[in-house]
Amino acid sequence: MRVIDNFLTPSYANLIESQLQSDGQEWYFKPRSSGQPYQQNQSPVEHGFSLLLFSEVEGGWTNTYASMMLKPFLLQVQDTVGAQRLLRARIDMTVANTSRVLHPAHVDLAGVKNITAIYYVSDSDGYTMVYNEKRLCDEYTVQKKIAPRKNRLCFFDGDYYHTGHSPVQHPNRILINANFI
Secondary structure (H helix, E strand, O other): OEEEOOOOOHHHHHHHHHHHOOOOOOOEEEOOOOOOOOOOOOOOOOOEEEEEEEEOOOOEEOOOHHHHHHHHHHHHHHHHHOOOOEEEEEEEEEEOOOOOOEOOOEOOOOOOOOEEEEEEOOOOOOOEEEEOOOOOOOOOOEEEEEOOOOOEEEEEEOOOOEEEEOOOOOOEEEEEEEEEO
16 A cells, blocks of 8 residues: 655646546446445445546547546556556546445455556545455455545555545545556
8 A cells, every 4th residue: 555645747637637627527427436236224325427548348548538638647657556557447526425425345346456546636525445354344444544635646455445435525526546457
């Protein structure tokens, strides 16, 4: 587990933030932001928005402005985490809620040994929780609680279960999520 603040140059970080928060940014609705099925003890208010940038399984780079703008960024992350190649990358946005919602714990690519990287596009209050557990369980113990700060990159072994919170004090929580091998 590693956290790097001020990962990008300020001008590139500002460009990414400006684009991903703009009215022209393309987003797709996700009824469950973590992609996990709804469970009875969890809040039904876990929706979010996402845009796939790259998927090795689905044929490579998507034809979007965001994917082309973020390709150099993702290559820089790949070098920083010491990976050979990108498996998947997407942008995610959860929106403000009236109370803090903890989304279901998950791994991004079950059964695939990978490095998970999360880059925070802007300041927010929806923490990321990385747990000690590498299996689905009823109760998790926190390995690291990461505050979403603009231009912060964190990465960790993709086998660790993790999750995020919906923000309460900020209008949204936007991040770039990538998995490398």
